Amino acid sequence: MKHPNDISTIFLFSGLNEKETLTIRDFSTIRTYSKGEIIFFDTEPFLGFYGILEGLVKLYKISAEGREHILHIMYSGSTFGEVPMFEEFTENRKSELVYPANAMALEDNTTVIKVPEKPFMELIKRNPDISMKMLASFAKRLRFLNNHIESVTLNDVSKRLSKYILIEIGKKNDSGGKPESGGIDYIELDISKYDLASHLGTITETLSRALRKLQSDNLIEVYGKKILIKNTTALKNYTK
């Protein structure tokens, strides 16, 4: 079998019929990356977007001095790097289109499908449902980035951290977990503290101190990558 992976796990492709799925797969390439490998840089010309079949990917920007800021952590089922595909239609476009951020695999065996522009744009023209899914995922990202900017520019590190923890609890409860109303809830970080710091717009030292602060305020308890939430209500209040 040339393409062993099932691309219907990718939200964007979940509504396609057999023929359409095969078309996409015939034009696409699947590749596995190990931890730390770069998928693309934000200086590279756009050659197709990506969908995650397995693993974890970070999308990030990096400064001249090497400081990094993570915009998104993407999980399997998500697509990324689609932005340039739709910028073609924008007025006043000059230079070649590049990816809007850097992408790196965060786990070994991170498997992605790379879908070239042409066949996908053909498909989307005949399939309005795909545009709607694309719009939905762009909308979700826009709101996320709005909130992210708000967080980073208007709150201090401890508040940002609290918000992050609350969002992670929310995700966990969405996907089957019981809400534990009042009781002690916990999350297990799926990324390193370096990456968490970078996502919160800070560095590991400052994150470490922020974790201590929340702990000494009796809001959480930290055991390595496990964070117990001792008082969800107080934590919610803290973010305000």
Next chain:
Amino acid sequence: MKHPNDISTIFLFSGLNEKETLTIRDFSTIRTYSKGEIIFFDTEPFLGFYGILEGLVKLYKISAEGREHILHIMYSGSTFGEVPMFEEFTENRKSELVYPANAMALEDNTTVIKVPEKPFMELIKRNPDISMKMLASFAKRLRFLNNHIESVTLNDVSKRLSKYILIEIGKKNDSGGKPESGGIDYIELDISKYDLASHLGTITETLSRALRKLQSDNLIEVYGKKILIKNTTALKNYTK
């Protein structure tokens, strides 16, 4: 005349035929705001998106302490507040959909059209061209927000200011101005320094000092809202 304004100046509606234009206008409302008036808050339930027929609108977030951060300055021809319309299709959606930021008119006579969800979604289903335009404008915004986050989290205020100036020169040259290669170019700020500071993620005092710094480095000269660029190449280098 019930609807005196021409909505075809709005990019999203520019390709519509007469009948479609009339349908949109029949379902929509047009209103003029004066400087400082709120169009919507980020806590308000979504009741339709907006298009600017005339004037200037800022989209911003505000902290509990009253500090503000501007995400976008929108000009006539742009639409805003569309995000919630496409979030309906997202999984795990609970609470009522609200606007993703606050919106305020920055000039007197800012005239906007408010388009309700229902008739627009009908139109978009039959008109794939509109989805493409919507995707193009979302893509543009996503790249802008990516770069904005990079700026705010990875650069100091003077660098952010330099980048802003260079982007404004770019816009000006796009829309008819001559590139003035090597010569002295200038921009005229169309927003207050308070708003510029807020967009750069800082406050007026710090912006004032950043302007002085660029001036003392001989990169620019400031005369009120007019900024002369004395050395474009050096300014570009400075942002790196």
Next chain:
DNA sequence: CGTAACCTTGATTAAGATCAATTCTCGTGG
């Protein structure tokens, strides 16, 4: 002109980055 909004300048403070030194954790090979 007069007054309010806008902008600038100076002095001080605070948050977080940087620098430096341990300590902790975990995977790998002996």
Next chain:
DNA sequence: CCACGAGAATTGATCTTAATCAAGGTTACG
């Protein structure tokens, strides 16, 4: 199975940037 070593995380001391606080100065507009 244990020991080692490297990467990850923590802690402390110091420094830097920009926010805050406090006056003045400028501009624009009724």
